[in-house]
Amino acid sequence: MANNLKVMNLTGCVSLFRIPDFSGFMALERLILKGCEGLVEINASPDDLRHLNSLDIQDCCRIRKLPDNLCFMESLRELLVDGTSIQEISIPPGCLKKLETLSARNCKSLVQVSSSIGYLESLSHLALDNSRITCLPDSTGELIKLERLSLRGCRSISKLPFSIGQLGSLVFLDLSGTGFTELPISIENMKNLKVLSLEGSCIKQLPPVIGMLEKLEEIHARSCSDLEGEIPCEIGKLLLLRILSLSDTRIHGLPETISRLSHLQSLDMDLCNELRVLPELPTSLLCLQVSSHSMEEIPDLVDLNDLKYLYLSDNSHQRESFQGDSSKLVHAPSPQWLGMLTKLETLQLSLSRITTLPSKLACLSRLKKLVLHCVDLQCVLQLPPNLSTLSIGHCKSMSVLSDLSNQKNLLELELIHSPISEIQGLRCLASLQVLDVMDCGLQTLHGLGKLGSLRRLILDGCDNLEQLPNLSGLKKLKELKLRECENLFQVEGLGGLESLEVLQISGCRSLEWFDDPAHLKLLKFLEVKDCNTLHKTLSSSLGRLPNLSELKRLKVSELELHEKIKPSGAEARKLPELPSLKTLKSLYAEGSD
Incomplete structure (x- = not known):
């Protein structure tokens, strides 16, 4: 059997300092020594390597030069020395005439390729990436x-x-x-x-x-x-x-x-x-x-009938917050040609001066992703019917969002830095999996509790939002983050979120109550921070954490322990017993008493 062996793979043999005796493997064609970190040189006898057509010494970091017996590797077609410590590539005259691939990537000590490389008359692939030549x-x-x-x-x-x-x-x-x-x-x-x-x-x-x-x-x-x-x-x-x-x-x-x-x-x-x-x-x-x-003008792209992906921007959404209106675009109320691009699948517009979009935009039946970051855009009358992703951002002039009742296939909805006060048709988004709302003027989220497919809900900086609908119907919700919602005072139905893994509530200073988190059996991450009133309610729940057997991270700031579980005397600074937190990897109790 040894006489017929063609491939020997010794990858990762870090304790190998010398290669073994190959004299019995006369048919050996491929030798793999990748990651043999202890190997200093290739010291096999010339006859052992005569039929070799591939030598792989990648990541043999102690090898500082090419093998001395290269001339005897008459059949070698592939030489891989990536990640070694070789300092020079020098080929003896008349050697390696059949070599097709020489790869010396990430050889940080390689500083020179000698003129002898011209001898490699069959070479078809040469890679010297990240060397110091x-x-x-x-x-x-x-x-x-x-x-x-x-x-x-x-x-x-x-x-x-x-x-x-x-x-x-x-x-x-x-x-x-x-x-x-x-x-x-x-x-x-x-x-x-x-x-x-x-x-x-x-x-x-x-x-x-x-x-x-x-x-x-x-x-x-x-x-x-x-x-x-x-x-x-x-x-x-x-x-x-x-x-x-x-x-x-x-x-x-x-x-x-x-x-x-x-x-x-x-x-x-x-x-x-x-x-x-x-x-x-x-x-x-x-x-x-x-x-x-x-950009001085919006190009007319009406003839690009095959276009599938379009991104146009004057970067106004990046400048408006700190430079004011510095766009060089001329007034362009609506690029009518957009409605003609019937093969569009993704459309991203970040243009100032645009106040409306063409009505024919609703006819783009192939459009799956629509991203609008247009500071002067006032409204979108009707949306294409087959969207899977809709993102509205930095639309400072848009207070009303188009009715979403017909968006049966919408999977992701993102609203950022826009004064939109209501999401009309939210209850009809049966397929919605992600809802992210940041720094918007939302006052209500009617229908939120009907989104049975929702997996992620992030509400950040929604100062006008005071109350959420009952969330107990969101059976597939895995991630809930409520951040800097200053006036939000109540969250109902939290205990019914049976799939919830991540719960983060921070900066909701008016929030007084939410359901006992001890019922969230799949919870892995719990963070409550800068919620002045809520901390008192949460303190009483910590004593009932035995159900949280999968919790991996608990982070609570400025915690005041409830009187019923608060120790006294020398024990005053100890947390209550948390017996079943067997998988907990990190615990933070910043500023706690």
Whole structure:
């Protein structure tokens, strides 16, 4: 059997200091030593490794150099040295002629790749991510079969050799997180390149020669903070381009030629705060994200008939709280073209100046997620019928929410920083699982007790809310958080919440009473904080906590123990006996007496 063994896996053998004798395993093709932290070197005899085609020494952190017997590994096709302490990659002449994959990711001590790497004539995949190398040798250009090159996170490397243009077989090039400020013009010869990733690099401009990469399908340049100006018009030659990601850059314009990109499906220009206007965009787009402080006009997207995801923002919801109205948008009461995008599935709008939405918005039957953060939006007359998520935020001019009676499929409802006083049709939301209301003008929650599918309820900063309906019908509720509801004085039906796992009540200073929490048998987290009146009621309940056998965290501040259970004398600072809290992991009693 040993003579036929092809794979030996010794992963995680941390006490292995020397590899075993392989002389009896003449057919061994794959040797896995991943995570053998005690291993210092690969000291097998040359004959033992002659038929090996894969050697994995990933995370063998004490190995400081490549094996000395590499030349004898005539069949080796894969060498994985990720996470080792090797300092240099040097290949003896004539060795590893069949090697196809060399991966040295996260080798923090790796500072040099010698010119001998050019000897690897069969290499198709080279990964040097997060190493400390400062350059690639000119001989890199001799790797004519190389298809994937990854230098992600190599911050110390700032320049590619001109010879890189000789990599005519290259399909994937990842320079994300590197120190490169520019690409060599020789990249124009990479005729097979399909994916170019520059995310988080120091690149300042995309060169015009990028238009020569005729097979390019993806450009990823997100979070390139030095990338500025306009994208070169030559990008219009990339007829196969599908993805263009330029978010969080200083790009201030796209060329008119972008409309020629008939295969473009995703354009991401989120957080491009110097972008002022958009040109005509290709009708092939499925996903469009655009946000900018400098946006001067809302683009007309009526021709984007295939669009499924749309995010448009002038970031007004981020600025209005501390800068006032600084939007550069011209008056745009309602973008009527929104109702024409019949294939939309997700729509996120964060635009000032919009006061109404088109009535045809209700006809978008495929729309599942609607997020509206529009400070001047006054109302939404009618909503699409098949929403699963609805979020209304920072709509300072909206006091009335559209009737939700027809939203039978709504799963999540979020209302944030809006003066909405009532949720009409709440009782009809039979499928609703999440209801989050924060800093709104809600005065009542009629129908809340009918939401039998509700799993999470968060009410935060609802100062006008004085009383909740009876909650005992919320049999599936797992999480209840009541925070900073200053005037809320009563919560009924708490004891009927048989599925409740998390109960947090903080800053509800008027709350005088709620049901005994000792009936909540699945409760795992209980926090009561800054509820001056409630603490007296809760004190009497702590003595009946034996039913809370699953409680893992109890946090109560400024607790005053009830007279019936309050000890005296030397015992005065002790909590009452809590005998069945066997799973309790943390207990807080801040400011308690």
